[in-house]
Structures are given as C-alpha cells and as structure tokens.
Amino acid sequence: MGLRVNQLFQVPIEEQDLEIVERKGVGHPDHICDAIMNEVSVALSKEYLKRYGHVMHHNIDKALLAAGEVKTRFGGGEVKMPMLMVFGDRATYDVDGDPFPVDELAVNTAKKWLKNHLRFVDPEKHVRYQVELKKGSQALTDIFKRKGKYYGANDTSAAVGYAPLTITERMVLQTEHYINSPSFKKEFPETGEDVKIMGAREGKELNLTVALAFVDKLIENENQYFKRKAEITEDVNRFVRDRAK
Template sequence: MIRIEAAKGEAVAAQRVEIVERKGIGHPDYICDAVMDAISVALSQEYLRRFGTILHHNIDKSLLAAGRVEKHFGGGRILQPMEMIIGDRATFRAFGEEVAVGEIAVSAAKRWFIDNLRFVDPDHDLNYRVVLAPGSEELTGIFARPGQTRVSNDTSAAVGYYPLSATEQLVLDLEHYLNSNGFKGDFPDTGEDVKIMGLRQDDSLELTVAMPLLARFIGSEQEYFARKTSIVKAMQEFIATGKYSFKTGIAYNCLDVPGMGLDGIYLSLLGTSAEDADSGQVGRGNRVNGLISMNRPMGTEAAAGKNPVSHVGKIYNFLANHLAREIYQSTDRIQEVYVLLLNRIGTPIDQPQMVSVRLLMEDGLTVDLRNSVEEIIHRNLDRMGDFCLTLARGEFPVC
C-alpha cells in the first residue's frame, strides 16, 4: 500500500532549536557498525562467487570491548588488547561445501582496521572472538524458496528523509574534514575518534567536538594546549570557507583542565577511545545517512551487517533515504520529504506492507505530484534486485 500526504508543521531549519550528532570513523560505535557491515559484504561476495547467490547471514550483533593502555608524553604501551566479538548467524555449509565463515569474518575485520585507523595494529592491538552460528531452519529456508526477490526475514520498519538541514550538513562536513587525508596531513597528531554535537538556536550554532591527540606526538602539556589552539583555528577556518550562515562557536575537548598533566588532557595511544575508555556496539552510532538528528524521526533497526537481500531492517533503511532524495530532487515544490517503509516477515521485499510519504510543501499536493511520487516508488521497487546487490557490494556506507 502506498499513502502520499502533505505534511503539517514547519521545516527543521525553521525550528528554533535543532540538535545533531555525528560519531566519526574512530568512535567505538562507528567501528562496530562499519566492521560488521564489511564482514557482511565479504561473506556476500564469497557466497556469490562460490554458489551464485547470497545465502543466509546476519552479522549485526557485535561488541567492541575496550582494552587498557598506559600513556605518557611521547608514547605508551598496550596493557590489554581490545576485544571484538563478532556475532550472530551465517551459513557455514551449502551445496555440500564448507564455508570458512570465521576466517572470512576476522580477515574482513582486520582489513577494515588497516584501511581506516592509522595506528591500530589489527594483529597486536585486538583480539577477535567469533560467536557466529548457523541460522534456524525456517529463516535459512527463505533462501531455498523460488522467486527473483527474497521474502523478508523480519517484520521491520525504517524511515528516511531529505534534504539535510544546514546544521546537519555542517556537522557531517566537519567530521569528514577532521578525518580527511588533508587534515591528518596537517595534524598527524590527531586521532580518528571524532565526535561532534551541534546545537543550533535560531541562527547560532554551538559545536562540541571531541578528538584526541596522539601521545606519541605530544611531548608536554604545554605542547598539547598549543596544538589544541591550532586545531580550533583550523576548524574555524574550514567553517568560514563553507557556505554556512551561522554564528558558530566551537568547544573542543571540554574535559581538559590546564595544570593537571595527563589527568587533564585527552591523549590517546591508538586514536580511538576503545583502547581504554569506551566500548562500542552495533546500532548505537549514526543512522545510514551518517547522522543522529534529534529533530527527525529515527528508526531503531540497525542496518549494519544485516543480510542485504532479505532483511528489510537494512534494505529499507537505505531505500527510504534513497526514495526521499529522489522524490525531493524530482521537483522544486517540496521543502522536505519523509518516507516510512514497513514490511511483514514472509512477504517479498519488493512488496512492502506500507509506503508512507509525507511531503512538506508551501502549496498543496496536486494529482500530478502524487502520480509522479508513485511512479518513483514503483520504479525503485521494480529494481529491488539491483538495489540489493549494490548493498551486497558495500557501495553505500552504513554510518
């Protein structure tokens, strides 16, 4: 069923208060989401290569347990490695052949750390515990059913919206900047564990930024605070050169207290707080558009690691945002688009139980616009198989 209606209220950008959060690539929650999805992609490609189809798996249960380190100005050492627990379900045997699921999972996890965190040695700084097991007969049986598209293996809903507000875009852009090759080239002493909280009140935006400095590069407390000043200046210059119209304030590493030595500064050995301070878990990080926006509707379903051809908890999260964007870009009459998707377990994924579209517009909802939106929805549902394969290749980041 498809329902299209005009939304009531005001656009997020017109609301007096807006709160937006972004967890960066080195944040423990981000790591869990990204690593589990990398494992799902690796398994999907192995299943396709060997059997010509993607088999049952859901790698969406994970915990990154923080380790322990000893830090001092100029360096430190690992006392206890971080531990990555990899769970939930996968297909270990198909068509009479064994699949080395555990080896594939650990290899994909290690590759992610090598590609994304400069100072984490995936062989030395982490231990891996694989707790994957075969799925139930009923759920694995989904993959033996005929049909070009799978039926959903869960009853699940997802929501997406477009466009981003200026606050959302700035928060997203700033984290991308702080973890860019250019910034890390200028400031190699900064870690990847970036967290940004934006609070907009009318046209004033307060940004609270956390990002550690790396102990190996910092020789003293005085040097730490000098670098901190330079980093704030770089952030201010980045914002000033962008197309942002806010009065912007930046508070950086707010727990710092001069004169307390190591107890009063945010130093890191590896660039992530998972080394000794903060554990991570799948589903606690960004939504699939990269943000945690308090003024927007948010689903509770974690997309990371879920099966890309049968779990609508993943498929519909991406599809809802994709539909919202395509609908918005199809006309200049719309201010905001919200798309809600729901499907029932056992129903083909290209036949959602509900597609609800809410359009925030200055003028009314015309028949022509309604027909145009329905055409976009039907066209995308007809291409569901291709869309799922893009997810299986990891072409869309989950966080």
C-alpha cells in the same frame, strides 16, 4: 499495500528554535562496529555468490567493541590490554555438506578494515577477535532452496529517510569529514580518527563541540599539547566560518 503520500503538518527543523545534531567519526567505536559488520556482510555475500551462485542466509548487524587498557604518557605510551571485537548474529556455515569459513572471513575482513581506516591501530596486536556468529534457523535458511521466481521474505522491516540535510546537519557532517580528511591529518598528524561532534543551534546561533583524541607518541610535552590544540581549534573555526558565509 499501495503507495501513499501524506503531508506532514510540522514546522520544518530549520525553522524551529532548537536543533541538536551529533556525528560519530570513523574512529568512534559505534562507527567501527557498524562499518566492520557491513563489510563482513558484503564479503560473505561475494563469497557465497562465488561458491554457490547466490547469497546464502545471514544477518550480520550486531557487534561489540569492548575497551582495552592503555598507559598514556607524553612521547608514547603502551597498550596493556588490547580491545575485543565481538561478532554476533547468524550466518550459513554449511551448504549441502560443504563447510563455509564464516569465522575466518569475518576476522580477516575486520583486520583489513582496521588497517585501512585507523592509522595507529595494529589489527594484529591491538585487537582481539571473538566470533559468536551462529547457524541460521531451518525456517530461514531453507528459503534459498524453495522453488519459484522470487525468494520469499524472511523478515519484516521498516525504513525512515529524509532529505535534504539541514544547515546544521551539513555543518556537523562536513566538519567531521574535514577533521578526518588526509589533508587535515597531514597538517595535524597527532590527531586520531576517534572524533565526535555535537552541533547545537539556538535560533540562528550554532555552537559546535568537538571531541578529538590526540596520539600521545606525537606529543612530547604539555606545552606542545596546548599549542597544537590551539592551532587545531583555530583551523577548525576557520573551516566552519568559511562554510557559514
């Protein structure tokens, strides 16, 4: 198949009357699953290369983060049941009789990611791990044993990309990055990383809805909660206004 370039006859998004954009921050369960599975794939690839000289077959892109159970209260609650991180899909567990520690590597990689990105999550106490990765099928794993200059493809896929971002997309993305930045967390340490922002633009008017969790052990009472919420709202509004000029 050769390269084809066609013109898209469509009104650009920025010129349309309605635009809706959503961003899930680093502490959102969807983001956590995607990020951890990506890190597991990278870690597997590096270890396969180190041991065998090439990347062995694996598909690491399915995960589930099941909710735990907590009891919240001002001044600090407790985790009654930890979250459950489930790893799914396939990997190479054995190479010519040499066992490969897929499960151990996956769990350790997840713990490292959680420790580095979520300040209030203890990967040992607050998360359980369930590895459901299975061995790959013979039709796929033997690709790496075939001779030839190039490995054959083991799947079909299509990708869609676009650029540049619209003003609304940039505003939503930059606002989430700001709320999860070290400077913001230093100023407002009671805010967690589980952030979700929806931007809705109607004509030239943009409204942002920010879902931002508070950490109960850093909030002593109801008055402090509403005081800090108002301060955070003003700070985020200032950030958005400065970038909208």
